[in-house]
Amino acid sequence: MNIKSMKLYSHIDRVYNELAELGKSGDVPLTAAEISEFDQLHYHGTEAVDNAIQMIGIGKSTRVLEIGSGFGGPARYIAHNTGARITALELQPNQNQMASELTERCGLSTNLTHVCSDILTHDWQQQQFDVIVSWLAIYHIPERKRLLALSRDLLPSGGVFYTEDLFSRQRFSNEERAELASGLYASHLPDLETYQSEFKQAGFSLERVDDMSDDWTDFTTERLNDYRANRARHVRVHGEPTYLAMEEFYELVSRHFCSGKLGGIILLARKP
Numbered sequence: 001m002n003i004k005s006m007k008l009y010s011h012i013d014r015v016y017n018e019l020a021e022l023g024k025s026g027d028v029p030l031t032a033a034e035i036s037e038f039d040q041l042h043y044h045g046t047e048a049v050d051n052a053i054q055m056i057g058i059g060k061s062t063r064v065l066e067i068g069s070g071f072g073g074p075a076r077y078i079a080h081n082t083g084a085r086i087t088a089l090e091l092q093p094n095q096n097q098m099a100s101e102l103t104e105r106c107g108l109s110t111n112l113t114h115v116c117s118d119i120l121t122h123d124w125q126q127q128q129f130d131v132i133v134s135w136l137a138i139y140h141i142p143e144r145k146r147l148l149a150l151s152r153d154l155l156p157s158g159g160v161f162y163t164e165d166l167f168s169r170q171r172f173s174n175e176e177r178a179e180l181a182s183g184l185y186a187s188h189l190p191d192l193e194t195y196q197s198e199f200k201q202a203g204f205s206l207e208r209v210d211d212m213s214d215d216w217t218d219f220t221t222e223r224l225n226d227y228r229a230n231r232a233r234h235v236r237v238h239g240e241p242t243y244l245a246m247e248e249f250y251e252l253v254s255r256h257f258c259s260g261k262l263g264g265i266i267l268l269a270r271k272p
Contacts, residue, residue, distance in 0.1 A: 003092065003140065006185040007249040008041060011242040012094060015039065015071060015102075021237050030105045032080040039073030039102065042135035042164060043212075043219045043264070049074045049135075050081075055208065055268060056131055056160050058082050065089065065129040065154065067119050068137025072099030072112070078133075079103075079111040086112045087129070089119055120146060129154055132161045139166045142187040148202035155271045161204060162268050167195045169213060169263040176261065183252045195265060204269035212264035217257040224250040 004010055018038045019025055036046050044051075058064065060083035066075050069088035079086050090096040096116035103112050115122070120143060132151050141147050151161055168189040172180065180186040190198065196206055227234065227250055234243045256262035 003185045005182045007183070007245040009092060009095070011238070011245050012098060014238050014242055015098060017238050027105060029107065030102065032076040032106050032108065035102065036073060036077060039071040039076070041070045041073065043216050046077050048164065049077045052133060052162055053078060053082060056162055058084050058131060060084060062131055063129045065132045067132060067134040068140065069099060069114070070095055072103055072114065074133070074135055075112055076103055076106055076108055079108045080106070083111065088112060088114050089122070090114065090116055091118055119150065124154060127154070128156055130156070130159055134163045134165070136164060136166065138163055139189060140185050140187055144188050144198050145202065148199060148204070152203055152271055157271060159271045160268060164212070164264070164266050167192055167263045167265050168261065170261040172261055176256070179252065180256065183249065192263065192265065195267070199267065199269045203271065205272055206267065206269050208266070208268040210266040212266055213257070216264035220250070220254040220257050224254045
């Protein structure tokens with residue numbers, strides 16, 4: 001399965017379309033605030049990032065690694081609002097390139113380094129971070145045991161792993177799993193108990209576990225309805241193919257949350 005089967009990760013020129021709509025084409029300088037409406041690929045946008053900053057206690061001296069940084073929205077927001085030094089790791093070259101360009105245009109390249117690589121194979125050369133964060137990305141990674149072992153090695157004693165992620169509330173049918181594997185590139189969707197036990201077995205202590213399933217069900221449903229209500233605007237800005245691709249993606253996510261089978265979690269774990 002190719003990660004580009006997930007339509008959120010295709011048609012990424014929609015970001016440039018939004019910049020053109022703002023009158024910010026080319027290399028016109030940007031601010032993290034003015035692009036935050038469309039560079040966040042998770043739920044609740046910068047509100048969710050603010051929540052993480054406060055929950056973790058990210059400050060100017062914090063060394064942060066983001067796994068699956070996408071367009072770079074959360075990393076830029078953290079860098080701009082806290083002054084923390086961030087390494088944003090993204091697997092997909094085109095997203096990483098776009099993120100790097102946007103970060104440079106926002107004047108944040110001193111604080112924020114973009115790296116295009118796979119967390120499971122990247123050579124960190126004994127680099128360490130105080131905090132690892134991830135928004136809706138680690139469910140893409142099938143090797144959870146290996147991921148958490150590597151992450152634990154990247155953190156000092158007292159270091160934090162914060163993730164917003166997906167899990168399975170009820171058993172999926174084979175057809176549903178196939179659709180999620182393609183449409184969401186879902187490679188690891190354990191149940192909630194298993195999700196927590198995997199972190200514990202990796203040597204983390206769990207400090208906070210919030211079941212966000214009901215909240216994210218409401219969010220994804222409202223997102224779909226709002227997108228459809230503004231179809232004319234989106235077709236004008238992005239064209240019909242991009243509109244239809246994003247509508248299909250939003251519908252798929254909303255449907256699986258509404259089924260009661262797909263769940264969402266915020267988890268904060270600490271290395272003793």
